[in-house]
Amino acid sequence: MAVDTQRFTLLRRLHGVDVSDIDLQKVEGKGWGIVTTEDLATEEEDEARSLMTIPHELVLNTTTVETYAKESRNFRDLYEAIGPKGNRLDVLLFLLAQLAGSGEEVVSSCWNDYREFLPHEPFLPTQWSENERALLAGTSLETAVHAKLLALTGEFESVREKSSDIPFWNDLLWIKKGVKLQDWIMLDAWYRSRCLELPKSGHSMVPFLDMVNHSSSPTAYYDENSKEEVVFSLRPGARLSKGDEITISYGNKSAAEMLFSYGFLDATVESGSLVLPLQPFPDDPLRIAKLYAFGEQPRIHVSVDEQGIPKWESPFAYLMCLNEEDGLEFRLLQDVEGNREMKVFWQEEDVSDKAKDFEALIQNHEISEVLKLRVVTVVQGCLQEQLEKLEPSEEVAALQNDPEIAEDCKRTATALRRVEVAVLETVVEELEKESTALSSTESVIAYLASMEATHSDLVEGDTSPGEDDFS
Numbered sequence: 500m501a502v503d504t505q506r507f508t509l510l511r512r513l514h515g516v517d518v519s520d521i522d523l524q525k526v527e528g529k530g531w532g533i534v535t536t537e538d539l540a541t542e543e544e545d546e547a548r549s550l551m552t553i554p555h556e557l558v559l560n561t562t563t564v565e566t567y568a569k570e571s572r573n574f575r576d577l578y579e580a581i582g583p584k585g586n587r588l589d590v591l592l593f594l595l596a597q598l599a600g601s602g603e604e605v606v607s608s609c610w611n612d613y614r615e616f617l618p619h620e621p622f623l624p625t626q627w628s629e630n631e632r633a634l635l636a637g638t639s640l641e642t643a644v645h646a647k648l649l650a651l652t653g654e655f656e657s658v659r660e661k662s663s664d665i666p667f668w669n670d671l672l673w674i675k676k677g678v679k680l681q682d683w684i685m686l687d688a689w690y691r692s693r694c695l696e697l698p699k700s701g702h703s704m705v706p707f708l709d710m711v712n713h714s715s716s717p718t719a720y721y722d723e724n725s726k727e728e729v730v731f732s733l734r735p736g737a738r739l740s741k742g743d744e745i746t747i748s749y750g751n752k753s754a755a756e757m758l759f760s761y762g763f764l765d766a767t768v769e770s771g772s773l774v775l776p777l778q779p780f781p782d783d784p785l786r787i788a789k790l791y792a793f794g795e796q797p798r799i800h801v802s803v804d805e806q807g808i809p810k811w812e813s814p815f816a817y818l819m820c821l822n823e824e825d826g827l828e829f830r831l832l833q834d835v836e837g838n839r840e841m842k843v844f845w846q847e848e849d850v851s852d853k854a855k856d857f858e859a860l861i862q863n864h865e866i867s868e869v870l871k872l873r874v875v876t877v878v879q880g881c882l883q884e885q886l887e888k889l890e891p892s893e894e895v896a897a898l899q900n901d902p903e904i905a906e907d908c909k910r911t912a913t914a915l916r917r918v919e920v921a922v923l924e925t926v927v928e929e930l931e932k933e934s935t936a937l938s939s940t941e942s943v944i945a946y947l948a949s950m951e952a953t954h955s956d957l958v959e960g961d962t963s964p965g966e967d968d969f970s
């Protein structure tokens with residue numbers, strides 16, 4: 500048995516983690532993984548067969564960090580100085596304290612020792628070098644990774660500034676340990692790639708369970724029992740031979756999300772999806788009101804399922820393509836106390852709580868097909884623009900041949916580009932069909948004819964372009 504796995508076993512026993520018929524092992528291309536030490540089989544109707552039970556005390560989330568802050572005065576100083584908090588930031592602070600190894604007061608649970616089993620080499624795109632990240636140009640990850648790095652830099656600066664006022668942490672983190680932005684990015688990568696959603700404890704990091712790799716056809720799952728222990732069990736109907744890897748599902752995520760959060764693409768998945776940002780028309784006088792009423796970042800979701808069926812969805816595109824002549828109106832109403840509130844009206848009806856439902860709201864409009872055609876055209880234009888961006892530039896082609904760049908980054912970036920192009924091309928084709936069908940409806944033909952007539956009247960009557968020529 501390798502020294503690493505012996506140490507892992509010791510640590511597991513020391514912290515009361517029970518296992519049966521499984522062990523830790525290196526798995527080709529995946530780092531560590533969990534494998535069976537016996538042939539294992541369950542029938543569909545069998546009771547769940549437990550493979551590992553992890554005590555609740557080892558679960559790391561905001562509750563455990565809060566408890567820990569009560570016990571450790573030094574950590575409490577740090578914890579109270581940094582805010583606002585949330586599960587992720589709390590856990591990152593805890594891991595930062597562990598990373599700094601701040602002595603007796605900040606040694607807790609198993610995380611101090613467990614850290615050595617976590618990946619220290621870069622594996623997420625946020626950890627890639629600048630040139631490696633440039634390989635993502637044109638993919639939906641390009642802006643996501645850039646935005647995440649900006650956010651991480653801001654967060655790190657804020658932690659540094661606030662902790663520098665506390666002599667203990669200033670000395671330990673910034674003088675003795677010389678913690679760098681890259682360390683903070685690594686802590687974020689650990690959290691993102693190892694955080695699970697437990698049914699009772701919520702988003703948590705769970706040591707030992709976090710050694711299980713992902714598969715789209717998983718053989719195991721996790722749960723919490725009545726003692727809030729985390730139980731890792733074989734799925735009903737699973738059949739494994741001795742030495743086979745046991746896997747769970749990390750969720751049904753797009754290729755970009757998998758690469759962003761876990762650093763790999765699942766080559767066995769035939770379906771694909773992606774999310775693109777959508778901007779309102781820059782010259783739309785209602786654009787600010789529309790963004791405000793919509794209440795979240797406008798996006799286009801596109802996907803192609805295992806059967807090759809394309810789908811697209813963009814609630815904002817419907818709102819974006821409507822204007823006052825169609826019956827859309829924003830009113831600022833004031834209550835008796837003088838508070839002002841913006842309300843959205845559609846054909847005189849208050850639809851303020853339905854700003855994401857315009858696809859349904861336009862159904863009964865007399866020119867609903869015209870309105871739908873506008874949306875289809877806008878979405879199609881955005882997808883086509885993204886397809887152009889996905890054409891590998893000369894710079895990307897040169898980076899693909901650069902021996903300094905990790906092969907893994909080249910491979911995954913190329914695979915992501917291929918998946919996104921395939922999804923976009925299929926959805927654009929579908930939109931083309933929808934556009935053709937809508938363009939041949941009577942209402943669209945009549946509408947376009949009336950537009951043309953109005954245009955000709957204007958041109959005929961307009962002999963001298965003057966101050967009113969806005970063309």
Ligand SMILES: C[S@@+](CC[C@H](N)C(=O)[O-])C[C@H]1O[C@@H](n2cnc3c(N)ncnc32)[C@H](O)[C@@H]1O
Nearest residue numbers: 528529530531692693709710711712713761763
């Ligand atoms: C929760 S950890 C699993 C344990 C991990 N293999 C390790 O060595 O620590 C998640 C990470 O495992 C790797 N991983 C999990 N499933 C994988 C898969 N199907 N293919 C490639 N890598 C995988 C990725 O690096 C991912 O970020």
